[in-house]
Amino acid sequence: MKTNNYILTIAGLDPSSGAGITSDIKTFESHQLYGLSVCTAVTVQNDIDFKECVWMDKAVIISQIETLFERFEISVVKIGVIQSWEVLSLVLDSLHMLNPEIKIIIDPIIKASAGFDFHSLEHHDILDKIWSQCYIVTPNYDEIQLLYPDLSMEETIEHISSLTNIHLKGGHRKDKTGWDVLYHSKTVVKNITPKVEKVLQKHGSGCVLSAALASNMLLGQNIEEASINAKYYTETFLNSTDSLLGQHCYPTIKIKL
Template sequence: MEKRKYSKRMKRKNYILTIAGFDPSSGAGLTSDIKTFEAHGLYGVSVCTAVTVQNDVDFKECTWIDRETIINQIRILFERFDISVVKIGIIQSWEVLLEVVQVLKSCNPTIKIVLDPILKSSTGFDFHSKENLKVFEKVLLHCDFITPNYDEIKALFPKKTIEETVEFITERTNIYLKGGHREEKRGWDEIYHSKIVQLNIPPITGSVFEKHGSGCVLSSALASNIANQLPLEDACKNAKYYTEQFLNSNDSLLGEHSYK
């Protein structure tokens, strides 16, 4: 039988990368991102940064993958796949994150990076309580979007007000500020880009149920829309709509993925 010939690089599919942790419940992290990518018509590849012991209501422990293994996972994927967009979730430290984004840019100088700066899990586990924010400032320069919620943006630069933090970050990258943790106007998201041009996105589909991993879903949906080359405003609105579909998919803590 004649052997099939395979090219060194695969170009037929539209590939997208997630760099994140593994959640056994599949509500958050790598497997949740892959489901989101698939729902947007994309083929997701993944790099594991941590193995967690958790379910949808309880977080026991986190075992970090070492820096060299993360970098090697990234490099071998780029040897074979053309990847234009990456979503990044939990990574052990800002120092490792900085090296990761630098490696991504070396593999593809035009790659789009969507960073979900996860500081605490939905079950209360702290990932980055005391970090060198000078390093994080350098990370921002490599990103195209960061997607914090209100608790995270307040915690990133605790000596600054939210307004000061927004101004500081938008000098370096775009912000999709998730509104699920807002005390007022709960569920209203805000987009800041091009030196604080603000776009308000109100809740779209009505009442929603809480879901484990909803922040991961939104950031991976935004990355998917960017990979599908939607304009910035449409990419953000579609990510919001997809996430609310996910939240409304059932009344449990584990949502279902589909694009209607």
């Protein structure tokens, strides 16, 4: 059971609010949680065109985090885009110092849909430390293949799942589009099949899923319940409008295992 309703997103500010901290806040509030936010970057974009990314200084990011923890009890954090693996590692160190029991959901945004690369291979050697400090990571099929270019996808999944849990988003799958896979507890593999035959494309859908997953964690759901309900919440979001920007609504139907 949750002890409070404060949940934190650490991510970028997307002016279209399709992705980033404003999208996360909308997802949190649709789960009846109060969303707090730390800004890591300001992007110059709309829902179809990415022009520029202005990064926040790492000291400012840490200061934002510390100031929020002075006031609020925070047990679950969702992390989106951050300038580098090195900065992400510093953020994780800070979070664990402030709350050693914190659950962290990382959505590893490596490339924008418009083609902008967020992460290089610099500091790639600290990835193992990063995975071991988070509770679950939520890459899609394109992103997970970019994390370890020298490994096959199967080898990458095996390696990361030995260090943390993985919710592998299936929107970019070639064989079974929309089939997500949850790897948890180092040995369990669970397929999460779509509930609808077709979904519409949306800007920021990956942010929505990871924020919904974080919300479900705070609401006391176990990892399988949280992942399944996040998947189906995202499907509802994807089909909520005909445009690239979706609408959020409170998830009235939830899976209970």
